[in-house]
Amino acid sequence: MTTTAYLLTIDAHDPTGGSGQAADLATWAALGWRGTSITTALTAQNSYGVQGVQAAEVALLRNSLRTLLADGEPAAVKIGMISHAAVAEEVAQFVEARQCPVVWDPQLASADGSEPWAQAHGGGLAMRLAQRADLITANRAEASALLDLPAWEMGPPPAAWINAIRSRWLEAGAPHRAVVVKGGNAWGAHSTDWYITSSTVLPLVSRRLPRSAHGSGSVHASVCAARLAEGWSVLDAAAEAQLRAHAGIDQAIAAGPGRPNTRTDARADSDDLPWLPLPGQSEEAPPDFARLSGQIGFYPVVPDADWVLRLLEWGVCTIQLRIKEIEGAELRMQIREAVQAAREVPGTQLFINDHWREAIEAGAYGVHLGQDDVHTADLPAIHTAGLRLGLSTHTPAEIARAHALRPSYIALGPVFPTTLKAMPYRPLGLERLTQWRQWLSPRYPVVAIGGISLGQMSAVRATGVSGAAVVSAVTQAVNPRLAVREALHIWPACADEAVAQAMV
Numbered sequence: 001m002t003t004t005a006y007l008l009t010i011d012a013h014d015p016t017g018g019s020g021q022a023a024d025l026a027t028w029a030a031l032g033w034r035g036t037s038i039t040t041a042l043t044a045q046n047s048y049g050v051q052g053v054q055a056a057e058v059a060l061l062r063n064s065l066r067t068l069l070a071d072g073e074p075a076a077v078k079i080g081m082i083s084h085a086a087v088a089e090e091v092a093q094f095v096e097a098r099q100c101p102v103v104w105d106p107q108l109a110s111a112d113g114s115e116p117w118a119q120a121h122g123g124g125l126a127m128r129l130a131q132r133a134d135l136i137t138a139n140r141a142e143a144s145a146l147l148d149l150p151a152w153e154m155g156p157p158p159a160a161w162i163n164a165i166r167s168r169w170l171e172a173g174a175p176h177r178a179v180v181v182k183g184g185n186a187w188g189a190h191s192t193d194w195y196i197t198s199s200t201v202l203p204l205v206s207r208r209l210p211r212s213a214h215g216s217g218s219v220h221a222s223v224c225a226a227r228l229a230e231g232w233s234v235l236d237a238a239a240e241a242q243l244r245a246h247a248g249i250d251q252a253i254a255a256g257p258g259r260p261n262t263r264t265d266a267r268a269d270s271d272d273l274p275w276l277p278l279p280g281q282s283e284e285a286p287p288d289f290a291r292l293s294g295q296i297g298f299y300p301v302v303p304d305a306d307w308v309l310r311l312l313e314w315g316v317c318t319i320q321l322r323i324k325e326i327e328g329a330e331l332r333m334q335i336r337e338a339v340q341a342a343r344e345v346p347g348t349q350l351f352i353n354d355h356w357r358e359a360i361e362a363g364a365y366g367v368h369l370g371q372d373d374v375h376t377a378d379l380p381a382i383h384t385a386g387l388r389l390g391l392s393t394h395t396p397a398e399i400a401r402a403h404a405l406r407p408s409y410i411a412l413g414p415v416f417p418t419t420l421k422a423m424p425y426r427p428l429g430l431e432r433l434t435q436w437r438q439w440l441s442p443r444y445p446v447v448a449i450g451g452i453s454l455g456q457m458s459a460v461r462a463t464g465v466s467g468a469a470v471v472s473a474v475t476q477a478v479n480p481r482l483a484v485r486e487a488l489h490i491w492p493a494c495a496d497e498a499v500a501q502a503m504v
């Protein structure tokens with residue numbers, strides 16, 4: 001029997017269960033991971049905060065780590081509170097000898113600021129932990145103390161902060177390494193976490209909640225460790241962690257008269273989504289794109305205007321024209337022809353892929369854009385022209401990017417392996433599709449795409465998404481007419497429902 005992969009938290013014992021090891025283990029259980037824990041310190045605490053700390057005995061700590069390793073290497077390590085330098089030294093040696101992803105969530109003081117542990121990270125220990133970590137998650141006070149930087153409250157991180165983070169914590173390592181400076185303890189309408197690498201500084205913005213909760217940093221960091229162990233990028237891990245921590249604070253559990261505990265298995269929805277503004281875009285969300293006028297259901301994506309005409313005849317209501325190889329006058333003519341034909345069938349929602357200028361010119365119902373397209377498309381022009389916007393997403397960070405643009409629907413994919421085009425993304429599968437669909441509800445209709453055959457459409461529909469976009473299942477069907485009839489039977493298009501409603 002092979003050992004089940006495991007995550008390791010090296011953190012303090014919090015008797016309330018709200019933070020540290022207990023919160024990490026509960027978070028990992030909620031994510032389907034086996035968690036293990038090594039204790040750096042025992043604490044006396046309750047909902048009012050930490051009342052006392054006793055550091056772990058170093059020989060026992062070393063023995064615990066060595067004994068655990070005999071069962072196998074961890075898939076990722078999360079380091080939390082360390083109250084004494086001797087413990088920090090032991091932990092640094094341990095992680096320096098590992099190959100797996102490491103998340104360091106420094107804890108320098110309890111929320112009331114009563115227990116300063118900064119001295120435990122002196123003598124170069126903070127630098128060693130930082131330089132071994134793939135991700136450092138620190139709030140502003142912690143980063144300020146560790147880097148000896150003046151406080152920073154509002155707006156983007158000052159240049160002195162970015163320079164210090166890069167030169168002391170990041171530059172020695174690989175470019176994928178990052179620091180997330182969390183914004184929970186700043187103020188303003190939003191709470192912004194700043195994601196900083198050797199080459200980028202990105203804001204991950206959340207709606208500020210009217211309260212804080214004990215252990216939100218532990219939940220955040222442990223989600224990051226789990227997702228790094230699964231091979232997600234640091235930015236994707238940070239985006240999902242922010243979403244889950246936000247939901248956990250929003251649904252915090254009362255633990256006494258003081259602060260409530262962050263819920264480790266909170267169900268996140270679209271109110272919890274962080275958003276990742278485009279470069280130069282303000283943190284303020286732009287106005288929403290127009291809502292869809294009908295349901296989506298079966299959503300074929302086809303390569304030319306003739307296909308659109310045929311689908312309209314066959315009763316399909318939501319269609320995408322995805323022209324890849326034609327340009328100039330012929331492209332404009334096809335888009336105009338398809339848009340004109342779609343306008344003549346009430347209830348039709350025709351999206352034009354990529355070609356947003358021609359779509360505006362033709363007065364299309366909507367456009368569908370990919371992640372790269374949003375950097376070059378004139379989104380305000382599409383909005384002003386009243387077109388709906390659909391956006392492709394494949395990862396949590398891309399979802400955060402899409403949420404910054406407030407589109408009319410969000411597509412998630414690839415759900416299954418697709419042969420249509422090479423994609424650098426792992427298929428989501430139905431479980432993750434269900435999960436991400438929940439994150440996007442109730443704000444966004446969700447379209448599933450990628451490798452969906454007619455045989456899988458019922459299962460995709462059961463995840464609660466609003467529609468299934470398919471290419472090959474229609475365009476490469478032996479009998480496309482029959483395939484469309486079958487698909488409309490499984491998931492009726494809005495035209496059918498509009499007709500049905502009109503007949504009632």
Ligand SMILES: Cc1ncc(COP(=O)(O)OP(=O)(O)O)c(N)n1
Pocket residue numbers: 301320322353354368369370371373390391392393411412413421447449469
């Ligand atoms: C409904 C839907 N979802 C995703 C896509 C993919 O769009 P994009 O990422 O722009 O890639 P291309 O289709 O342009 O290759 C889509 N077209 N429709």
Ligand SMILES: Cc1ncsc1CCOP(=O)(O)O
Pocket residue numbers: 413414417418419420421449450451452469470471472473
């Ligand atoms: C364009 C696109 N974007 C994500 S998956 C995909 C391909 C969908 O094609 P198919 O339905 O044939 O797998």
Ligand SMILES: [Mg+2]
Pocket residue numbers: 353354368369370373
């Ligand atoms: Mg595109």
